[in-house]
Amino acid sequence: MGIRTFTVDDVVTLLDATRWTLILAAIAFAGGGVIGSLVTLARVSRVPALRWLAGGYVEVLQGTPLLMQFFLWFFLLTLLLPVQLPATAVAAIALTLHASAFVVEIWRGSIEAIPRTQWEAAASLGMTRFEQLRYVIVPQAWRIAMAPTVGLLVVLIKGTSLAALIGFVELTRAGQLVSGVTFQPLTTFGTAALIYLALCLPLSILSRRLEGRMHVHRPA
Amino acid sequence: MPYVFQFGEVLRYWPSLVTGVAMTVGFALVAMALSLAVGVLGAIARRSRSRTVRGAVLTYVETIRNTPLLVQLFVLFFGLPSLGLRLDPMMAGLIGLVVYNGAFLTEIVGAGIKAVPRGQFEAGLSLGMSRRQVYQHVILVPALAKVYPALVSQFVLLMLATSVVSAIGVDELTSVAGQIQSDTFRSIEVYLVCIAIYLLLTLVLRAAALGAGAWLFPFRRATSHARV
Numbered sequence: 425m426g427i428r429t430f431t432v433d434d435v436v437t438l439l440d441a442t443r444w445t446l447i448l449a450a451i452a453f454a455g456g457g458v459i460g461s462l463v464t465l466a467r468v469s470r471v472p473a474l475r476w477l478a479g480g481y482v483e484v485l486q487g488t489p490l491l492m493q494f495f496l497w498f499f500l501l502t503l504l505l506p507v508q509l510p511a512t513a514v515a516a517i518a519l520t521l522h523a524s525a526f527v528v529e530i531w532r533g534s535i536e537a538i539p540r541t542q543w544e545a546a547a548s549l550g551m552t553r554f555e556q557l558r559y560v561i562v563p564q565a566w567r568i569a570m571a572p573t574v575g576l577l578v579v580l581i582k583g584t585s586l587a588a589l590i591g592f593v594e595l596t597r598a599g600q601l602v603s604g605v606t607f608q609p610l611t612t613f614g615t616a617a618l619i620y621l622a623l624c625l626p627l628s629i630l631s632r633r634l635e636g637r638m639h640v641h642r643p644a
Numbered sequence: 645m646p647y648v649f650q651f652g653e654v655l656r657y658w659p660s661l662v663t664g665v666a667m668t669v670g671f672a673l674v675a676m677a678l679s680l681a682v683g684v685l686g687a688i689a690r691r692s693r694s695r696t697v698r699g700a701v702l703t704y705v706e707t708i709r710n711t712p713l714l715v716q717l718f719v720l721f722f723g724l725p726s727l728g729l730r731l732d733p734m735m736a737g738l739i740g741l742v743v744y745n746g747a748f749l750t751e752i753v754g755a756g757i758k759a760v761p762r763g764q765f766e767a768g769l770s771l772g773m774s775r776r777q778v779y780q781h782v783i784l785v786p787a788l789a790k791v792y793p794a795l796v797s798q799f800v801l802l803m804l805a806t807s808v809v810s811a812i813g814v815d816e817l818t819s820v821a822g823q824i825q826s827d828t829f830r831s832i833e834v835y836l837v838c839i840a841i842y843l844l845l846t847l848v849l850r851a852a853a854l855g856a857g858a859w860l861f862p863f864r865r866a867t868s869h870a871r872v
Contacts, residue, residue: 489808
C-alpha cells in the first residue's frame with residue numbers, strides 16, 4: 425500500500441474518532457462532577473483536617489501537568505493491577521480525577537461568593553450545616569457555578585487530546601494515524617483542529633453568555 | 645507479585661532531571677515574556693477602531709482557545725513543512741506555546757484594560773497624547789496590576805503546558821522522564837518523582853511571581869484595599 429491522498433473517507437475516520445473524544449469528555453465531566461462535589465463538601469467543612477486534605481487533593485491535581493497524570497495512571501494501573509486495563513479506562517480515570525479538582529475549585533469559589541449572612545440566617549432558622557448548604561447556599565451558588573462549569577467542558581474536550589499520547593484512539597490519535605498514511609499532516613491536523621473548534625466554540629460562547637447573565641443580578 | 649519501589653534507580657539520573665527542569669522553567673519564562681507582549685498588543689488591537697483588526701484578533705483568540713495545544717503543535721511541527729516552513733522542535737514548541745498562551749493573555753490583559761476607568765483615556769487624550777501614548781503611559785501599568793493574580797495563574801498553567809511540547813521532541817522534564825523510564829523501566833518511580841518536581845515548581849514559581857508582583861506594583865495592595 426503506497427501513499428494515498430486525503431479524502432472524504434479520512435474526514436469520516438476523524439469524525440468517527442470524535443465519538444471517543446466526546447465519550448471520554450462526558451465520562452470525565454459526569455465522574456468529575458460526582459467526585460468533585462463530594463470533595464467540595466470536605467473543602468468547605470468545619471473540620472480543618474478535611475479542608476487540608478481536600479485542598480491538597482486539588483493542589484496536586486491542578487499543580488501538575490495533565491499529561492504527566494496520564495502517564496502516571498497508565499503505568500500505575502498497568503503494573504499494579506492483575507488485569508491489563510484498556511487505554512480507554514486509564515484515560516477515563518485520569519481525566520475524571522483531573523476534572524474533579526476543577527469542579528472543587530468552581531464550587532468552592534461559587535460557595536464563597538455567597539454572603540456569610542446567608543449561612544447565618546439559615547443557621548438561625550435551626551438548619552444543620554448540611555441543610556444550610558443544601559437548601560440555602562447551593563441553590564444560589566449553582567447559578568454562579570454554571571458559566572465556569574460549561575467552561576470546564578471545553579477544558580475537558582481539549583484535554584482528551586492528551587490521551588492520544590498513551591495510545592487511546594480519539595480525534596488527535598486518529599489524526600496521527602491518518603496523517604501517517606496520507607502524508608498530509610497539514611490537512612489532517614487542520615481538519616482535526618476544525619472539529620475541535622466546532623465542538624468547543626459553541627460551549628465557550630454559551631459560557632460567556634451565562635457569565636454575562638450572572639453579572640446582571642450581581643449588585644454593583 | 646508485589647511491586648517493590650526503587651527510587652534510587654531514578655535519582656541516579658539527577659543530572660538529566662536538572663537539565664529537564666532547567667528546560668521546563670526556561671521555556672516557561674521565555675514563552676511567558678513573549679506571550680505577554682502578544683497579549684498586550686492583542687488586547688490593544690482588540691479595542692482598535694478598525695473592524696478588520698478587531699475581527700482578526702477575535703478569530704485568533706477563539707481559534708486558539710478552542711483547540712487543543714497538542715493539535716496546534718502538530719500543525720506547526722508536522723504540518724508547516726509541507727508549506728516549505730521547517731521548524732526544529734525547540735522553535736516549533738516555543739512558537740506554539742507563545743501563540744497558545746498569547747490568546748489567553750489577550751483576554752486577561754483585555755479585562756485589565758477594561759477595568760481602567762474610561763475617564764483616564766479621556767484625560768490622556770485631552771492632554772494631547774496619542775492613543776499609543778495613552779496606552780503606554782496611562783493605561784498599561786494599572787491594567788496589568790489589576791489582573792496580576794490572573795497573570796500569575798496563567799504563568800503556572802503555561803509552565804504545566806510545557807509538558808505537552810515533549811510530544812514533538814523537546815527535551816524538557818516530561819521528555820526526560822520518558823527517557824529515564826525507557827532506560828530503567830522504573831516507570832512508576834520516574835513519574836512519581838517528576839510529578840513531585842512539577843508540583844514543587846508550581847508552588848515555587850507561583851510564590852516567586854506573586855512576590856515579584858508586590859515589588860513591581862507596590863501600589864496594588866493599597867488600591868485593592870481602598871476598593872473593598
